[in-house]
Amino acid sequence: MQYRFLGRTGLKVSEICLGTQTFGWGADEATAHALADRFVAAGGNFFDTSNIYNQGQSELMLGSWLKKRGHRAQMVIATKVFFPTGDGPNDTGLSRKHIMEQIDASLRRLQTDYVDLYQTHCWDASTPLEETLRALDDLVRAGKVRYIGASNYTPSQLMRAIMLSAMHGWARFDCLQPEYSLLVRSTEWELLPLCRAEGIGVICWSPLAGGWLSGKYHRGAPPPPDSRVGRADRWDDLPEQRESERTWRIIDVLREVAAVRGKTPAQVALNWLLQQPGVTAPIIGARTLEQLEENLGSVGWALSAEELAQLDAASQIPLPSPYNFIARYTRKREA
Numbered sequence: 063m064q065y066r067f068l069g070r071t072g073l074k075v076s077e078i079c080l081g082t083q084t085f086g087w088g089a090d091e092a093t094a095h096a097l098a099d100r101f102v103a104a105g106g107n108f109f110d111t112s113n114i115y116n117q118g119q120s121e122l123m124l125g126s127w128l129k130k131r132g133h134r135a136q137m138v139i140a141t142k143v144f145f146p147t148g149d150g151p152n153d154t155g156l157s158r159k160h161i162m163e164q165i166d167a168s169l170r171r172l173q174t175d176y177v178d179l180y181q182t183h184c185w186d187a188s189t190p191l192e193e194t195l196r197a198l199d200d201l202v203r204a205g206k207v208r209y210i211g212a213s214n215y216t217p218s219q220l221m222r223a224i225m226l227s228a229m230h231g232w233a234r235f236d237c238l239q240p241e242y243s244l245l246v247r248s249t250e251w252e253l254l255p256l257c258r259a260e261g262i263g264v265i266c267w268s269p270l271a272g273g274w275l276s277g278k279y280h281r282g283a284p285p286p287p288d289s290r291v292g293r294a295d296r297w298d299d300l301p302e303q304r305e306s307e308r309t310w311r312i313i314d315v316l317r318e319v320a321a322v323r324g325k326t327p328a329q330v331a332l333n334w335l336l337q338q339p340g341v342t343a344p345i346i347g348a349r350t351l352e353q354l355e356e357n358l359g360s361v362g363w364a365l366s367a368e369e370l371a372q373l374d375a376a377s378q379i380p381l382p383s384p385y386n387f388i389a390r391y392t393r394k395r396e397a
């Protein structure tokens with residue numbers, strides 16, 4: 063496992079981040095702890111959770127593991143705030159009140175007195191951005207949070223936040239958590255160039271598109287009953303909506319590249335992400351130790367330029383206006 067700087071910061075994180083959305087859904091506490099142990103044994107130090115994952119179970123399981131292992135200082139823990147935690151009018155969003163309540167609730171569940179990366183889980187159209195940024199800056203100054211990040215922002219929302227923080231001398235977003243995979247490539251139009259230009263780290267959610275890029279789903283065949291698509295108690299991102307001709311085409315090419323290379327489709331899909339300029343780490347999800355083991359095999363080697371081009375050709379989306387116009391007239395610089 064290699065370590066990369068998180069954007070322009072001095073913080074080093076493993077090139078794979080372990081997502082913990084399965085902790086408390088699919089993975090019980092013993093499995094969650096075994097997953098975390100295996101990840102650390104492979105060199106991982108970077109974990110992503112949220113205050114709302116499985117009604118706090120994910121943070122609780124991560125917290126009990128941190129406490130048991132006694133290595134909190136060596137780990138980089140990221141969590142989030144935004145989505146509803148209750149039915150009250152202030153139990154949601156990025157208001158100063160909700161942020162202040164929720165950081166303390168997360169710290170209690172995680173059994174720690176700081177988080178390394180505190181992320182806004184989604185853009186909040188109902189709260190002034192200044193209110194949110196000022197509250198986050200206060201958390202950094204209070205020592206409850208080391209760095210701040212954003213997830214699910216548009217490029218202009220992220221840029222506004224960066225400018226406002228600079229104007230006021232507040233801590234700024236040093237990390238973006240967008241959805242990004244061979245299936246979802248619109249992230250490349252503006253978000254990645256913006257993050258590269260501003261020195262913002264990028265950690266990608268659903269790097270296997272919720273399991274589709276593992277190659278376990280087949281055209282015309284029912285999904286495996288224990289899979290995210292096959293289970294009756296699936297969470298709410300309706301993974302079957304990812305099915306399309308484009309999806310099957312990408313999976314076909316992924317299988318081809320993997321077979322020739324002697325890797326699995328999941329390892330190829332993750333290695334492709336690791337090689338995209340500006341990406342700091344994919345946030346891998348794993349429900350079982352076998353899945354984690356397989357996904358950890360995505361590091362330590364690199365797809366060739368030809369293999370990358372094959373995957374690019376199968377998955378690229380025609381650029382919409384104005385990106386296509388701009389791309390046509392962009393002058394290439396020598397490296």
Ligand SMILES: NC(=O)c1ccc[n+]([C@@H]2O[C@H](COP(=O)([O-])OP(=O)(O)OC[C@H]3O[C@@H](n4cnc5c(N)ncnc54)[C@H](OP(=O)(O)O)[C@@H]3O)[C@@H](O)[C@H]2O)c1
Nearest residue numbers: 081082083213267268269270271272273276289290347353
């Ligand atoms: N910021 C956000 O809005 C946001 C949204 C989503 C996720 N996230 C973060 O990103 C993390 C990863 O997201 P994700 O879980 O959707 O990632 P993913 O890697 O795209 O999907 C993971 C799922 O795919 C299946 N899988 C993984 N490896 C496999 C393998 N080798 N073979 C077969 N199946 C495999 C498992 O599901 P089954 O076995 O159950 O089918 C697993 O739970 C989350 O834990 C969370 O930290 C953030």
